Amino acid sequence: MNDLLITTVVTFKLFKQPYKIGDTYEINGETRLVIGIESFELNKYDSTLKVRYTCQRLDVLDFVSKGKAYRQEPHQIEMEATLRHDKWDRVSDLNLGTTTILRGERYKILEYTEISLKGTDLYVSFLARPIHPVDRKEAKAKLMDERRKKLQFEII
Structure with a gap:
């Protein structure tokens, strides 16, 4: 069974903006919504910032809000x-x-x-x-918005 809420670690090169709460990102074809920041670690030797996030998997929509x-x-x-x-x-x-x-x-x-x-x-x-997790309707809307951005569609 795939968990709806997961903890994930993302490594950024220093001076690259890390994700904020409410941001979405895609990893391995899966869209995730950042709903919390757990911890971070600076590594000055390899110039990286490692951030541990609590994320919601937006591709999973079969849950009760x-x-x-x-x-x-x-x-x-x-x-x-x-x-x-x-x-x-x-x-x-x-x-x-x-x-x-x-x-x-x-x-x-x-x-x-x-x-x-x-x-x-x-x-x-x-x-x-x-x-x-965020409400199912909000998650679905966020996922559709991200897909629209990826495909560069505009609704008029």
Whole structure:
């Protein structure tokens, strides 16, 4: 199954403008909409900027739009993770701003509430908010607009 929301890393040469939230880009024939910026890393040795984005795949339109139901009251939940001592290299998966999946839903990590050691394991508790794709109609309109631009069509 192809996920609707994905995390992707894009590398830019320095002084080339990185994507902003709301921008679309195409990779491997797939159009993606940037809905969040998770993190970035500057590498002065090879003059690159590596940006980790949360993106919506615009080619996937078979989903139920959820965002409008949650617009009234932004909510967050407390989550926890335990990393075994031999898996500490995965601690970057829990950096602030990154996204994680719980029961099939994607959440953005906002704030740590507890970090402790339990034996040789690292225990992390944090607050996260749900990430929702843009409305299906908006996604379809954005995809059609991008295709029109690519084909250089104008509607009069």
